[in-house]
Amino acid sequence: MNVGKAVTLGDVASVAGVSLSTASRALSGGGRISEETRQRVKDASDRLGFQPNALARSFALGRSQTIGVLTQNASGVFTAPVLIGATMELGRNNQALLIRDARFDAATLTENVARLQARRIDGVVMIGDGLSYSVPSVTSLFRVPVTYAFGLTSERDDVSFNPDAEMAGRLAAEHLMDTGRRRIAHITASLDDPAARGRAKGFGDAMAERGLSPVGERPLAGDWTFGWGVEAAARLLASGTEVDAVFCGNDQIAFGAESAIRAAGLEVPRDIALVGVDNWEAMVTEGAARLTSIDPCLQDVGAAAARALLSTDGVLPGVNLVPCRLIVRSSTTS
Amino acid sequence: MNVGKAVTLGDVASVAGVSLSTASRALSGGGRISEETRQRVKDASDRLGFQPNALARSFALGRSQTIGVLTQNASGVFTAPVLIGATMELGRNNQALLIRDARFDAATLTENVARLQARRIDGVVMIGDGLSYSVPSVTSLFRVPVTYAFGLTSERDDVSFNPDAEMAGRLAAEHLMDTGRRRIAHITASLDDPAARGRAKGFGDAMAERGLSPVGERPLAGDWTFGWGVEAAARLLASGTEVDAVFCGNDQIAFGAESAIRAAGLEVPRDIALVGVDNWEAMVTEGAARLTSIDPCLQDVGAAAARALLSTDGVLPGVNLVPCRLIVRSSTTS
DNA sequence: TCGCGGTGCGCAATCGCTTGCTCGAATCGC
DNA sequence: GCGATTCGAGCAAGCGATTGCGCACCGCGA
Numbered sequence: 001m002n003v004g005k006a007v008t009l010g011d012v013a014s015v016a017g018v019s020l021s022t023a024s025r026a027l028s029g030g031g032r033i034s035e036e037t038r039q040r041v042k043d044a045s046d047r048l049g050f051q052p053n054a055l056a057r058s059f060a061l062g063r064s065q066t067i068g069v070l071t072q073n074a075s076g077v078f079t080a081p082v083l084i085g086a087t088m089e090l091g092r093n094n095q096a097l098l099i100r101d102a103r104f105d106a107a108t109l110t111e112n113v114a115r116l117q118a119r120r121i122d123g124v125v126m127i128g129d130g131l132s133y134s135v136p137s138v139t140s141l142f143r144v145p146v147t148y149a150f151g152l153t154s155e156r157d158d159v160s161f162n163p164d165a166e167m168a169g170r171l172a173a174e175h176l177m178d179t180g181r182r183r184i185a186h187i188t189a190s191l192d193d194p195a196a197r198g199r200a201k202g203f204g205d206a207m208a209e210r211g212l213s214p215v216g217e218r219p220l221a222g223d224w225t226f227g228w229g230v231e232a233a234a235r236l237l238a239s240g241t242e243v244d245a246v247f248c249g250n251d252q253i254a255f256g257a258e259s260a261i262r263a264a265g266l267e268v269p270r271d272i273a274l275v276g277v278d279n280w281e282a283m284v285t286e287g288a289a290r291l292t293s294i295d296p297c298l299q300d301v302g303a304a305a306a307r308a309l310l311s312t313d314g315v316l317p318g319v320n321l322v323p324c325r326l327i328v329r330s331s332t333t334s
Numbered sequence: 335m336n337v338g339k340a341v342t343l344g345d346v347a348s349v350a351g352v353s354l355s356t357a358s359r360a361l362s363g364g365g366r367i368s369e370e371t372r373q374r375v376k377d378a379s380d381r382l383g384f385q386p387n388a389l390a391r392s393f394a395l396g397r398s399q400t401i402g403v404l405t406q407n408a409s410g411v412f413t414a415p416v417l418i419g420a421t422m423e424l425g426r427n428n429q430a431l432l433i434r435d436a437r438f439d440a441a442t443l444t445e446n447v448a449r450l451q452a453r454r455i456d457g458v459v460m461i462g463d464g465l466s467y468s469v470p471s472v473t474s475l476f477r478v479p480v481t482y483a484f485g486l487t488s489e490r491d492d493v494s495f496n497p498d499a500e501m502a503g504r505l506a507a508e509h510l511m512d513t514g515r516r517r518i519a520h521i522t523a524s525l526d527d528p529a530a531r532g533r534a535k536g537f538g539d540a541m542a543e544r545g546l547s548p549v550g551e552r553p554l555a556g557d558w559t560f561g562w563g564v565e566a567a568a569r570l571l572a573s574g575t576e577v578d579a580v581f582c583g584n585d586q587i588a589f590g591a592e593s594a595i596r597a598a599g600l601e602v603p604r605d606i607a608l609v610g611v612d613n614w615e616a617m618v619t620e621g622a623a624r625l626t627s628i629d630p631c632l633q634d635v636g637a638a639a640a641r642a643l644l645s646t647d648g649v650l651p652g653v654n655l656v657p658c659r660l661i662v663r664s665s666t667t668s
Numbered sequence: 669t670c671g672c673g674g675t676g677c678g679c680a681a682t683c684g685c686t687t688g689c690t691c692g693a694a695t696c697g698c
Numbered sequence: 699g700c701g702a703t704t705c706g707a708g709c710a711a712g713c714g715a716t717t718g719c720g721c722a723c724c725g726c727g728a
Contacts, residue, residue, distance in 0.1 A: 008684060019708045024686060031687085032706060054453045056684035059393040060713060065453075066400075066430050074422055075633060077615055080414055087421070088408055091433035094449060096400050099425035115428060117340075118385045119399075252616070281411055282586070282616035299409060342714060353678045358716060365717085366676055390714035394683060 007048045016044035027052070058120075067095050067309060068116040070102035070138065072129040072151075078298060079130050082150045085302030086125050093310050095122070102126065104136055113141050123309035125149060127302065133162070133194050145312070149305035150298070157317040161304040163296040164321035165198025166205070171294055171326045172247045172275040173206035179332055181245035181273055182212060186219035187232040187257060188249025196221070196249050199277060203247055215243055224249065229256020237264045244272060245332075251276035254291055258331070274331040290329040297324050341382045350378035361386070392454075401429050401643060402450035404436035404472065406463040406485075412632060413464050416484045419636030420459050427644050429456070436460065438470055447475050457643035459483060461636065467496070467528050479646070483639035484632070491651040495638040497630040498655035499532025500539070505628055505660045506581045506609040507540035513666055515579035515607055516546060520553035521566040521591060522583025530555070530583050533611060537581055549577055558583065563590020571598050578606060579666075585610035588625055592665070608665040624663040631658050 013023035018041060025031035026041035044050075058064045067090050073079050090097050098119055100112045116124065123144045128135040128151020135151030139158050148160035176184050186203055189196040200219050207214055220236065222228035229248060233256065236243060248254035254276030261272050268274055268289040279295035301322045308315045347357035352375060359365035360375035378384075392398045401424055407413050424431050432453055434446045450458065457478045462469040462485020469485030473492050482494035510518050520537055523530040534553050541547055554570065556562035563582060567590065570577060582588035588610030595606050602608055613629035635656045642649045 010684075020685080021687075021709080022707055024684095025707090028686080032704090034706060037706075051448060051452045053684055055389075055393050055396075055398050056713095057686080059389050059683090059715095060685045060687090062389075062713070064389050069425075074418055075415070080418055081409070083421075084408055084414055084417065087417075087433055088435065091403075091435070094432070096430040096432040096453065098428070098430040099421055101422065101425070114385055119388045119430065280616055282614055344714075354715080355679080355717075356677055359677090362716080366674095368676060371676075387714055391716080393713090394715045394717090396683075 006053070007050050009050070009052065012041065012045045012048055012050050015048060016041045062120060063122050064120040065095055066119055066121050067097045067306065068119070068121040068124040069097050069099045070112065070124060070126045071099065072102055072127065072135065074099070074101065074127075076129060076131075079127060079150060081298035082127055082130070082302035085299030086127065086149060086306040087302070088299070089303035089306040090310075093306075095306075095310065102138075109138075113138070116142070123147070125302075125305050125309060126151070127305075128152075145309055147305040147308045149302050152319065159305075159308055159315060159317055159320070161301050161308070161320045161322055163195075163298065163301055164323055165195050166202030167321070168277050168294040168296065168324045169199040169202025169204070169247070170206040171202075171324065172199075172277070173203045175292070175326055175328070175332065176245045176247065176273060176275060177207070177210055177212065179273065183215050183241075183243050184212075184245040184247060185215040185236055185241075185243050186247045186249070187229060187236070187253050188219050188221055189224045189228075189253075190221050191219070199249055215241055219249075224252060226252045226256040226259075229253035229258075230260045231256075233257035233260035234264070237261070237266070246272060246274055248274060248276050251278045251280045251291060251293055254293070254331070258289060258291070269330065269332050269334055276331075279325075279327050289331040292329045292332040293327050295325045295327050297322060340387070341384050343384070343386065346375065346379045346382055346384045349382060350375045396454065397456050398454040399429055400453055400455050401431045401640065402453070402455040402458040403431050403433045404446065404458060404460045405433060406436055406461065406469065408433070408435065408461075410463060410465075413461060413484060415632035416461055416464070416636035419633030420461065420483060420640040421636070422633070423637035423640040424644075427640075429640075429644065436472075443472075447472070451476070457481070459636075459639050459643060460485070461639075462486075479643055481639040481642045481649075483636050486653065493639075493642055493649060493651055493654070495635050495642070495654045495656055497529075497632065497635055498657055499529050500536030501655070502611050502628040502630065502658045503533040503536025503538070503581070504540040505536075505658065506533075506611070507537045509626070509660055509662070509666065510579045510581065510607060510609060511541070511544055511546065513607065517549050517576050518546075518579040518581055519549040519570055519575075519577050520581045520583070521563060521570070521587050522553050522555055523558045523562075523587075524555050525553070533583055549575055553583075558586060560586045560590040560593075563587035563592075564594045565590075567591035567594035568598070571595070571600070580606060580608055582608060582610045585612045585614045585625060585627055588627070588665075592625075603664065603666050603668055610665075613661050624665065626663045626666040627661050629659045629661050631656060 009023050010020055013020045023041050026033050026038040074083055124142055124146040126138060126148045130150045133152050135148055135153050137153035137155040137158055139146045148158055152160055188200060191197045204214055220232040222232055246257055248257055254274050258268055258274055261268055266272055276291050276293040279293040304322050343357050344354055347354045357375050360367050360372045408417055458476055458480040460482045464484045467486050469482055469487050471487035471489040471492055473480045482492055486494055522534060525531045538548055554566040556566055580591055582591055588608050592602050592608055595602055600606055610625050610627040613627040638656050
């Protein structure tokens with residue numbers, strides 16, 4: 001018996017007075033084993049403080065308990081939470097991960113794939129950059145399952161997880177209507193942006209369902225900046241249109257809008273309520289009114305993609321939408 | 335020979351007409367091998383596209399090529415970049431990582447340590463929460479090296495990596511003096527906070543070295559918020575003290591200060607230049623003047639801690655300070 | 669010519685665990 | 699009561715690499 005070294009399954013077996021294979025089966029659950037023997041082995045295992053050598057196990061099984069993670073832009077403001085969500089979910093399930101930056105020139109790609117294959121990874125999570133929502137499909141390069149987070153591929157059957165943009169719009173609209181607002185405008189980025197489009201649609205749909213319609217024929221579409229928020233809100237106020245709430249496509253726009261509203265001598269939320277999207281700590285807690293915002297739950301997006309690799313139960317091919325969450329603060333309720 | 339399966343070292347050996355052991359030595363560099371044989375094996379390896387099974391290799395070597403990562407608060411605004419920095423650095427070096435949330439109740443700790451040990455990890459990076467800068471020492475729990483990022487332990491010899499707060503203060507002061515400012519005030523959080531204290535010290539030292547001293551006897555110490563920035567700046571202006579620049583302890587304070595300065599009818603940077611700390615995307619690019627800020631390079635902090643595990647060259651026990659970087663924007667130069 | 673040291677390479681053990689197959693014993697059915 | 703099942707457990711073969719040891723062969727000096 002080993003002394004001073006890690007205790008192996010062999011030690012457990014000999015203490016329990018059974019063979020190695022029996023000990024293995026007793027602990028891992030498989031095979032036909034009498035309850036009594038199983039218990040005896042378990043006792044021995046506990047008594048010796050047996051820690052199975054995960055490395056050896058992985059080796060024998062041919063599975064590494066390791067998931068490959070390919071990122072396009074790991075340090076991006078939006079992608080970081082996705083990465084972290086995936087990371088933590090894998091950690092919780094005792095999966096190691098091997099991260100590689102997925103630069104997509106052919107040589108690097110080959111190299112990345114080879115490295116992952118060499119580690120006999122059990123699956124791959126590909127994390128998009130969340131901007132274009134467009135990600136190259138790498139599914140066919142691997143023999144193991146691949147899921148995508150925060151991006152769409154051109155392959156219809158690729159399993160991807162993305163924030164539910166329409167839901168964000170709905171939540172915002174419903175919350176504003178619930179708090180008594182009726183004249184709601186929408187300031188957002190260009191509708192060429194899928195996220196902006198989705199939010200606008202959910203917003204419009206939710207209002208329509210209650211027989212209302214947004215202020216203005218179309219959303220005020222510009223870009224995602226503070227500056228655009230200022231400009232659009234100012235324009236809106238100057239037009240004389242009656243408005244009692246603005247749904248802003250993101251927090252920066254909302255922050256800009258707030259600034260314009262205050263500059264016009266109005267108050268948030270008394271005169272105009274504001275809802276943003278992104279729930280961006282740095283923004284939402286600053287400013288005079290703390291901003292009600294839709295949290296896209298990006299960590300959940302990453303976590304969902306990771307989870308889909310660990311258990312395929314209930315995972316459908318195609319695009320899966322991850323729900324977002326409304327965080328109410330003082331920009332909509334006094 | 336295997337068909338349709340991954341090619342093994344055995345395949346390479348038989349193609350090269352040598353034994354397994356010779357092939358191994360030829361590829362891994364050790365042992366006495368004639369140059370000719372080595373070349374023959376390498377050719378065969380290339381021709382077959384041999385990818386060594388990293389899992390088997392790890393197993394045989396007893397090293398897993400996996401690093402354990404313990405986090406205290408993975409999703410924190412400040413800790414996330416540190417985690418990502420460590421993560422990416424490990425990925426670049428083909429180290430897998432196994433993340434566990436380091437809750438420090440006894441049971442969870444034991445469990446975490448056991449899980450990591452079971453995977454035969456080669457090292458541990460412990461990532462602090464960056465707030466208290468105080469992290470429990472876990473070095474003695476592992477037989478493998480442990481480094482700390484973004485936190486300090488009570489053990490003098492623990493290898494830790496932290497942002498260089500004094501340098502942040504120095505960089506700010508020097509930049510402001512370089513651009514002609516002389517009457518520089520400092521608005522920051524409570525000096526009980528080590529980061530605030532360090533920045534204030536570096537700031538004061540750098541000014542003293544040029545025969546100047548900060549405006550006011552002591553920094554205006556409050557908290558890290560926008561609100562405090564507004565208040566402190568307003569107070570400063572109201573006091574009538576001559577001021578041509580303010581070094582703010584973080585970006586939120588700076589953003590608040592800018593707001594107060596503009597409210598007083600002054601202009602940034604014409605009348606008063608502003609420097610923040612954190613280089614927080616969400617803040618620095620908004621507002622009228624884009625904010626000059628000190629980037630604490632948190633990713634570098636994580637990366638440094640990771641790197642110290644991979645190669646101990648030049649790593650000193652104790653606290654290692656990671657340099658920060660000045661990012662010049664329009665709040666200090668017109 | 670013999671002996672010796674050094675060089676190049678292969679044999680076989682090893683790492684710790686999983687698993688297909690086999691075998692003995694106990695149980696069951698007729 | 700005896701053959702047919704079934705159940706429990708062990709044997710031994712992998713998994714794919716690394717590595718200590720020994721063997722054959724070479725060249726050189728005596």
